[in-house]
Amino acid sequence: MSPDFAITLVYIGYALAVLLTFGAILTWVERKQAAIMSDRIGANRAYLRIPFTQVKLVWLGLFHGMADGLKLLLKEDFKPVTYDKLGYALGPWLAFTPVVLVFAVIPFGGTLDPGALFPSLADWFDGRTYPMQIAPLDAGLLVVFAFGGIAIIGAMLAGWSSSNKFSMLGALRAGSQLISYELVMGLTVLGLILIYGTVDLDAMVRHQSGTVLGFLPAWGIVYQPLAAILFLTAGIAENKRIPFDLPEAESELISGYFTEYSAMKQGMFMLSEFIEIAIIAALFTTLFLGGYNLPWLTDAGFVFPGGATFELGHGAVVAIQVVTFLAKVFLLCSFQILIRWTLPRFRWDQLLGFAWKFLLPLSIANLVVTAVAVWALT
Amino acid sequence: MSLETLLLYFFAAAALAGGVLMLIARHPMRVALALISSMISLAGIYAILGVHVIAVFQVLIYVGAVMVFMVYVIMLLDVRDPAFLERYGRAVVPSVAVAAVLSVALGAAVSRGRIMSADYLAGLHSNSMAASFEVQPFSVEFLERYWLHFELTSVLLLAAVVAAIAVVKAGRRHDG
Amino acid sequence: MDRTQLLLTLSITLFALGLIGVMVRRNALVMLMCMELMLNGVILSLVTFAAHSATLSGAVLVFLVFVVAAAEIAIAIPIVLLLSRQRHTLDVSAYSELKG
């Protein structure tokens, strides 16, 4: 086994662990946060009983997620009578896989020097360093959008093959909504690409280390505040969550394109939704919030503007970076949930009008202004 | 055989299988799925060849845009159409013959390897710069050497958009 | 057979398959998709040559082909939609006489 391969495996393991944990935890966070927002208690019933005792571990209802998962796994998998069984079976996978794969290109930490971390393995690694990113692709951002495109097909296929009018409607909505907002998303990001001059996500994050004007962190959101807002909006829309949950609007379409799905197939849709929250948050963090960067944190530790330094070992730096990234992602997830429980659903024509008549011109304007500014400054 | 070669063979086989399935599948949606799998496989091949930009755009444009549009239309026109069940027209034999003749002719050329001759390649290399398929060099090259083509395609796209709208409007007008 | 030959063969095959599809299949949408397959075969050959010869022009040409493909779809599909609205079928044999 080559060290490269080993490190990649470790990264993949980490990514999967984080993603699935986020998926599971977010189901609980969503409930609990919604409850707290609306003066309720929220999940508080499911418990684990320590065997042979009467001690019940409730833990604020954390086990609800586990119960959900078990339930989804163990439930009967109803299959509707459909004329396309293949499409029906393929749908959830096409919706789920791309979402998970996107994490491959997102950097979740700085540069890892395993040799420095584990001196005993230093020989094996031979001083090589690795960016903390599963697939350090130079076209990273484009990959994100490419996978997004595949996910659209998953949702549409699922809705179409269910032989259900509600699902069909949901699928049609999903198709048009996702395409519209993906366009907006791409255009908002173009400004950043102009500034950073790259689409490699790791390079973008590195651009955001340091500060501007001495006190502001050099994050994308500082350069491109409008793009940040537009991107987050479009991202939530991509995720098909309230206020953009038209494709699965309960009150209109039962469950939209996955109405006919049950058991774990439905679970995959739900899970992909929650993972996508994390993905959107991670992407936003990477693009606009400086990724794993903290102001004044360098590979050697904190270097404050006054010249004061706070030396840190490589392990500590890596740990701080990873935790920073996770914390940012988590806060953004929470923010998305906040929005989900704050806003009412759009009307369908408002939704598309919002994308094409408001977000798109704004993002183009943003792009033009950015382009002019970049041209003028360079 | 290296991992890359293995993957290459795998993707090639997958692309071929997708192409064959397109002919076999009855329902347009199945055909579309086969085409998508074929396209993704091709993207994989491009990625292995190191042309990441093309690979990504293959997925982004073909799968993410063209095929989504296609699937959308298939869903919209989801009528129980005899054309869905009637798989082939009458021109099976001639078409297969034409395709066979074409592929044999091209295949012969490929197998003789004339086009891959060293002189030819040398001729190509002579007027190329340090070719890199990295995104940044590629983009710079693209926009500096081929900016006219690029702009012309945008004109083409504009024309296409206008034409599409015109077609739709014409249909509407015809309707009433 | 080296890599280039393999890919060229694949590109020829895909093109041929697409050609057969366009000629044989009767569903307008399927025919469109077969055309896409033909385009893909061409793109593959372009990319192969580009990679083989380490020149960019092939790759650039691919972009042009992408654009053409997108434009083609953008126009072809409204036409198909209009046709199907008129004849209520996607069978191209129904359009053999192109009268309003």
Place this chain on the structure above:
Amino acid sequence: MPGRQLIMSFPVTATSHSLAEYRARGGYQALEKALKTMQPAGIIKEITASGLQGRGGAAFSMGRKWQVIVYDDGQPHYLIANADEGEPGTFKDRWILENNPHVLLESMLIASYALNVRNCFVYIRGEFDLPYRRLAAAVEEAYAAGYFGERILGTDFSCDIVVYRGAGAYVAGEASGLIASLEGKKSYPRNRPPRLTVKGLYQRPTVVNNVESLSNIAWIIAHGAAAYKEVGTPKSPGTRLFSVSGHVNKPGVYEVELGYPWMKFLDEDCGGIVGGKPIKCVVPGGVSSKVLTGAEIKELVLSHEALWDAGSTLGSGGMIVIAEGTCMVTLSQILMRFYHHESCGQCTPCRHGTGWLHRIMDRIVAGNGRPEDIERLYYISKFNDGTTICGLGDAAGYAMSGILDKFRDEFEYYIEHKRSRYDGNLECLKSS
């Protein structure tokens, strides 16, 4: 005796009911006259001309009734003498059956001849023991004398008679109930149409007549219709037997020529009221007729039209005289008990209405009356009236509403004070 006598024209002795004495009084000569000299149609014409009215209560012209019978319609006809005398206060037929049965038999023979009847019946009340024995004996005698059987008196006319004892039901006195009883069924009165003269006994034309009405026929045939017309008033010719009971000194059966002054009849013939009390009211013709107060009868004469004008009827001739000091509430309770008991239970209003009346009266008498009970009694009486097959329900209603109309204050007193104004007194002697 008030006026001329047609039936009670002889002194009653121990043997006055026998054939021999009847013949000695000129009996069966009318029969001979009828059979030998008259045509059936002539007899009917004679009876019609006489203006004889039914004595059972309805006072319907007998001749008109008989005229319905088609003499020669090829089916047997039946004649029934209704001797089921069950009306409270009425016992006049009993006098005829006991003391002059042959006048009934002779009249029936004449009627049978007139109506082409081969079999005639006497439906006699089951409780009439002596009358039955007398009548049975008379029938024996008549058969023995050849007045019944084949070829009577040498003519082609043949007639048989059957004496049938009822089993004790008031409704069996109603003609159709009587027929049902005679047929062996429960004595349920029957709906008209068809009328009994069209479909009666055994679904054949049948004439049912009261004993007293029939008994007049012999006299009419013997003396002619014109002579009969001279008796009584023009509108109600003839005499009537009145069975007078109640608070009079001399109760009994009296034959009164119609048109005779009422008070004179009571004061002179019946010996006046017990104890010389004023008359409180009189039930003129059986309890089914409405009572008349003492003041009302002062100027009245005994005739059908006079009583109809006064809102009552001579009915069956059962005159009950009630003196002042009698409790009408208790009296009506007794009356209602009678009707309740005698209702056959066929028709809904009568079946439940009589019981309802009885229960309300019982309650009032027991001191649990309610003010609305009087209205309720009126209500029941009203809706009993005319909505039933026979007249029993109507009769109960008439009796009740008649008493209520005249003595409502007494009821109100009873309900209010939970006791009778006259201490529930029915016997005149007791109170004074």
Place this chain on the structure above:
Amino acid sequence: MSSRKPYVRKRYWNEPEMGWYERSYFFEIWRGIRITGGVFLANMWKWMTGRKGALTAYYPEEIRADYAAHNRGKHILTQRPDGRPQCVACNMCATVCPAQVIEIDAAFDPDDPEHPKYPSRFEIDYSRCVFCGLCVEACPEDAIRMVKETPDLPGFDRGRMWLKQDELLNWQPKQDVAKPYPAAGAGRTRGAP
């Protein structure tokens, strides 16, 4: 072909005219987020400092103490002095029930001519009962009543949420038909002696 009019969305009489400010959504959205986020943070602070940040009760551990005075939450069957149900199984309640939750099996008791028909089974599906009280209104015998108690509504098995006759007959004060319905606030319904 039918003439197709361009789609014009229906305007409602009370539809507000939105200016650019509202139309751009973001400012209004920000306002909304400020409100909900504020509540969230405040409640979160309460939670983190160990106070309860919610108004909801933990049912069934916590039961509201302030049920309305006229709350009638549980059905009972009244009894004759001998303990048998006053019900004559006439099915009036079952018929009037809008949720169709009452099911009665009738039986014939030839030994008791006064009450020949009695319920052999009387069951109420509490998982679907809407507590409308129509059964009480419909009962001609005053046999079914609703009392102030609250039944154990939650359960793990819908099949076991049928209230059976023996439970319905738990109600202690045995009484006859003539006994009037307890007046409101009489306070005799809950576990009277």
Place this chain on the structure above:
Amino acid sequence: MPEIFLNGQAVQAREDQTVLQVALENGVFVPYFCWHPHLSTAGNCRMCLVEVEGRGLDIACNMPVSAGMKVFTDSDDVKAHRKAILQFITLNHPVDCGICDKAGECTLQDYHYAYNGEPSLSVDAKVRSTKYYNLSNRILLDNERCILCLRCTRFTHEISKSMALGIERRGDVSNIRPVEDRPLGEDPYSDNIVDLCPVGALQSRQFLYKSRVWYLKATPSVCPGCERGCTIQVWHRKPEWFVKSLDQRQNTSIARITPLENPAVNGPWICNKGRDLARIFERVRADQPMLKGRPVPVAEAIDAARRLIGAARHPVALVSNWGSNEELDSFKRHLGEVFVHAHVKTDWQPEEGERLEDDLLIRPDKNPNTAKARELFDMGEPNYHDGTDLVLVWGEGYDFSRIPPQAKIIFLNSYLAPENGHADVFLPLSIQTERAGHYTNFQGVVSKFEPCFPKGEAVLDAEALFKALEAPPRGHT
């Protein structure tokens, strides 16, 4: 044709009609209890009082029409009297609708709501009487509810001629009572009086407290009890009132059976056997196809039967005379060529003590469709010979020992029977309540029956089965 005026409307009437008949024919409803079109006129309920101009009130049911009479069925006087009569009836009629099986289809209830609508004016105690009197082992009499319309006594006197009922005592304590030496239990038509009773005084013991009538609905059907083929109504629970907690069998069982009036066949009557159809239909059903007693899937059993039919050289069929016209036709059409020797089998023999024949309804042949079967197939015992290698027995009631031992047996039956397991192929059939069809009675009148219960999963409809059996077995083309 005298013309009379009903509420001012001139209508045509026949001379022999009564005003009530004319009114009902012309859509003017006049309420009545005691009148019944097939019984004599009693005229004692007084409910049908109408007002005739110039004549006052009289009952319409006994009023012959005369030309030009002006009848008012809804004048104020009539209304008041109707109301009063209902008051009189409810005076002693107990208000125990809650426990009365007639509630919901009770004439008195209907009239009370239509014409009275007030509680009883009486404050006195009602007349109590026998609450439960055993008229027979089929019928209970509640004298308190009886309104003495005498329909039942008239029925026993005029229709069934058993003379079994009469009235005892008089007035408001009158009671219907059986005549001592004429027990009602021996009257095979006795249950009709339950239907005749306008109130709930006569109660069928079978139906006693079984269900409220508004939970039930009636499906028209034909009584298979004899070749008369009386049309009946099968009452069963409405789907919306299916019980969920109580015995689920209530949902798919026959609650009761009443006659469906059919002038061509049975008039408004049926016999008691027709009321007891549940006894026939609710026997334990066979619901599993079997090969020699071994349960197999339907398709396999049908295939085995096809193979047997295909291989047979001298097949004999015994056709059920309980099959509907459609099924018999289907047998003739699809299997008639194979089974040249098809004989009608008598499925149901008269039971011991059962009345064989009378001049009202009951016929000696206790099978519903012998007429149609006879039309299509031979009668009589089939002539087996040594070559007989297949016997198809359709329906029950055949003694298998008569079948030559070498012959294979295909047995089609609906009920559990020992023979089912002995047959080489056994196929369960649906019964009459699970399928639609027609029966032809002995007079040639065709009557329709409709399904009311679902059939079991593996239970087959004979009509489709015969069609399936015609096809060659799988694997042989």
